[in-house]
Amino acid sequence: MRKPQPFRRESIRVEAMVTRLRERVGIDLEVGGIGPSERKVTTRHVLRPGLVLAGYTEHFESARVQILGNTECRYLAWLGDGAADAFSTLLSFDPPCIILTAGNRLPDGLAALADNAGVPLYRTPRPTVPFMGMLRDVLTDHFAEQLTVHGSLVDVYGIGLLLTGAAGIGKSEMALDLVERGHRLVADDVVMATRTGTGILMGAGTDLAEHFMEIRGLGIIDVKAMFGVRAIRYQKRIEVVVKIHPWDENEEYTRIGMVTETEPILGVDLPIVKLPITPGKNVTVICEVIAMNHLLRHYGYDPAEAFTERLRKRIESKEGRAVGRGVDWFERDFE
Known part of the structure; x- marks a missing residue:
């Protein structure tokens, strides 16, 4: 009989990931794009792409779920007219999906860019750090051996x-x-x-x-x-x-x-x-x-x-007597 071999899942559909998250937290679809069922996540790691929005794209892990929290969303709002270029840089890497945490919303016009690029955009009221922990739990379990x-x-x-x-x-x-x-x-x-x-x-x-x-x-x-x-x-x-x-x-x-x-x-x-x-x-x-x-x-x-410790103490005591009864005398109990 052939011995069973360990296995790992190679991917999870974005739609399935979101379904599992909905069971734990409130996560709503902001813009559907081409539809989450067409996209897959291939790694259990998640990322906050602040450096990418700032223009540094080297070593960017685009296959990860991208999380935009308070810092990233406020940075985009601070950029003003330059927010579209910064957000387009992120979208050009075609990430599996983008999730806005802590109830944040993107500046006007950026959601349409995600829609045009076919990147699903989600929003949850949960704070960033707790939500990322829950998301990691879901992905870690899915990709576990x-x-x-x-x-x-x-x-x-x-x-x-x-x-x-x-x-x-x-x-x-x-x-x-x-x-x-x-x-x-x-x-x-x-x-x-x-x-x-x-x-x-x-x-x-x-x-x-x-x-x-x-x-x-x-x-x-x-x-x-x-x-x-x-x-x-x-x-x-x-x-x-x-x-x-x-x-x-x-x-x-x-x-x-x-x-x-x-x-x-x-x-x-x-x-x-x-x-x-x-x-x-x-x-x-x-x-x-x-x-x-x-x-x-x-x-x-x-x-x-x-x-073993009791036996060691008996040997070291050198009493030299044989193993005896566990009591010195019998009480008046003759049951």
């Missing part, structure tokens, strides 16, 4: 556990058991992993499968319809990989947990727990313990290190 992972992603006590393993080993059954115990399903069978700009790995399901699950011998079930909205999530950070496989006598399994193994996914090193399954083993409870143990380590407590 993605990978299709075969497995189940479940939110267990706030920790995203990615259950992986061979087909038919029981990943979906484990995820279903965790949901029945009050945890939340993110995706089953196919997990879309996306690396964010901060090096965090996010996971989500596909738009087709959503929160449907295939249980061998039973068929397709709808987790949301069966367990309610409390049992699902649409996205979750992937924090621990749980690799499920049959018990192998030749495999080296962690007994103490002093060495943490990792598995890279899209360049992000995630801690991995190899979980062998045998008849009668309650793997669902073990998954809960994996999540809680990860929480303990996150908050600075490592059980393996605590036990």
